Amino acid sequence: MSPGQQHVGFLERACANARLPEFAPALERLRLKAEEAFAVRFRMSAGDRGEWGHYYHCREDAGRLMFDWSRPREHRCSVCGRVYTGQRYDACWIGLAHHSMGTGAFHMALCGSLDGREDYIRRVRDILLDYARYYEGWEIHGDIPYNGPGKLFAQTLEEAHWILELGLAFLMLRSSFDAAEEEAVCRGLLRPCADFLIAHKEAQIHNHAVLITSAISLLGFLLEDEEIHRAGLEGEYGLLDQLQRGVLEDGLWYEGVVHYHFYALHPILQYGWAVENTPWDIRGMEPIRRMLDFPLRFIQPDGTFLRRHDATSVVNIGTYAPYYELGLAWFGDARYRAYLRTAYGLEGALPPLSLPGYRPMERDSVFALCFGMNLEAEDGEAMKELRRFVEQPQSSAGSGLTRLPGAEGLHLTVKHGPFGGEHDHMDQLNLSLSAWGIPLLEDAGTVPYAMPLHYGWFKHTFSHNTVAVNGMDQPPADGRRLGFGREAWGSWVCAAVDWKQEDYLLKDCIVLPEELRPWDEPSYQGVELARTCLVRDNWVVDAVKVHLPDRRQADLLLHVDGTLEGTPDLLGEPTEETFCRLDPALFRNPRCLSLEPGAVKPLVWAADKGKLTQYAWCSRPSTLLSAITPGNPAGRRRHTLVRRVEGGGVTVFLHFFHYDAAGSAKCGLQGVIRAELGEDGRLMVEESPLGRIVLAWNGEAPVFG
Ligand SMILES: [Zn+2]
Ligand SMILES: [Zn+2]
Incomplete structure (x- = not known):
């Protein structure tokens, strides 16, 4: 036939x-x-x-x-x-x-x-x-x-x-x-x-390869040529292999961002449309189901999804509603219906999921027309589960992401996943902080790829909220989640990465041309990083531990979406110090301040809305370099802070961030942090804005009091 x-x-x-x-x-x-x-x-x-x-x-x-x-x-x-x-x-x-x-x-x-x-x-x-x-x-x-x-x-x-x-x-x-x-x-x-x-065909696991093999599979089906059809589906780097190896545990596409996740899913579904109810039907392929499930857990409090890696645009639940139309038709999952009801802003007996700032989209896609089901039936349990996903901490060790929500829409995301290949930004343990869509220390994603800032700034470790050694890019490595928990006081995550071996999950199945490997292996050889973050009400505590096997330079990088309250001399004197190997013109108004351990005044930053107060501590003498650097979109600026230490051994960088949506925080606050690194590797914080805390980097929960 x-x-x-x-x-x-x-x-x-x-x-x-x-x-x-x-x-x-x-x-x-x-x-x-x-x-x-x-x-x-x-x-x-x-x-x-x-x-x-x-x-x-x-x-x-x-x-x-x-x-x-x-x-x-x-x-x-x-x-x-x-x-x-x-x-x-x-x-x-x-x-x-x-x-x-x-x-x-x-x-x-x-x-x-x-x-x-x-x-x-x-x-x-x-x-x-x-x-x-x-x-x-x-x-x-x-x-x-x-x-x-x-x-x-x-x-x-x-x-x-x-x-x-x-x-x-x-x-x-x-x-x-x-x-x-x-x-x-x-x-x-x-x-x-x-x-x-x-x-x-590409000899790698990659979104492009998914598109190409989906197209070949469709052409084989249309031509009724089984050889072509199987050339698309089967064998190493065929479509089935892409799904098997490219979809991480819990369902995130390994390139690490929903943009590429759905970009990879789209052609699979197009092929799936064609072969529905034929012997080639793909609905039984389990990774497809996981790919639809994963994003449900990572909806941010304003209805957006995190923009990171090579993602250029801000996307939200409305953007991807078409795929859940098909998902509901294929799998009948009531949570997909709850997602769609939320994305379209359908009113019902249950209170709708509150996503401040989100504007419901019209149900007018081709996917809706071709797959749309009746959305009237509300499923209380499914809606509750979706609400839990948005409002409660979520963490996936396999897919390498943790979200910790706090008060006033505060929302922290930490990266700790497998290296994401070409679209990764070499930013293991990066954190991103926002509050109901107001960027505070937010991952900027990137700008369109033909813009010089893409390869010149956003695709480098240095433009992220993580650690760079010798000012160089991190070589590929897989992050590991060591612990995650919900406590009576809030939630936390502990993650680590090291460069003690060259292996990483996707090493043998992705292609990284020489000219696009900007990282420096010698700088990172033997380096260990660990980060423990917690969110409690509208506070974030961030403790980063760096171990350098010998004398090197380590920078803890923070890019604040805000302007400094008070006079610029809070950040020291103008300087000609080198930030990193990237173009010095990226760093405007550079300043430099020498710091003894613990001797830091709190800084207050005016965000687009509200204020972020920052308390800092470092276990050894350090230099604070700062500059105004490019944000995203073009024209936006961030305030880059580089806390720099020299030498070998262990350094701890500790930060407390307080977000105040009403914006009443004033500069000139006192905020003493006294802490000591114990023999057992724990950090005993004796005095801080949140009182006494014991922090560890081995996966143990932080302890207050
Ligand atoms: Zn990035
Ligand atoms: Zn123009």
């Missing part, structure tokens, strides 16, 4: 949903998109050669350039309005045009099927036949770091994106093609594209 004669499951459901009022917004949006796509009068040609989309940004402010069908040679910045011209931008435009052709074909195919629009169906057929005419002739090109080439695009990855959309469009409409047309599309487009993708 050809797939053309099979019923296409998602299409049947979409037909039924299209008649229901709750999906009217989704149908409306689909119609708009299909209409837009239908209005396009783009003629593809033999010379088409797409360029990397990351170049399509303003050099001044990182604003995206605006794609305009009517202006293939003029590319205007969406922020400052500057117009860019030239071959590179034109080639980006060509790439974007073809991506739009792919998604446009998908939207027209779906809308055409639902509304019986013959004109849309004919147009999609013409597009596919045009592609079948040109595809083989397009030249292989592209030299993007970390990426294989494309034929139409500059990367194999983009080729995969595009063909997944076209493949699904073809699946929906092929029964309306005559035999010669079907044959032409298979021979001129699907098969050569499959051959090309198979030739450029």
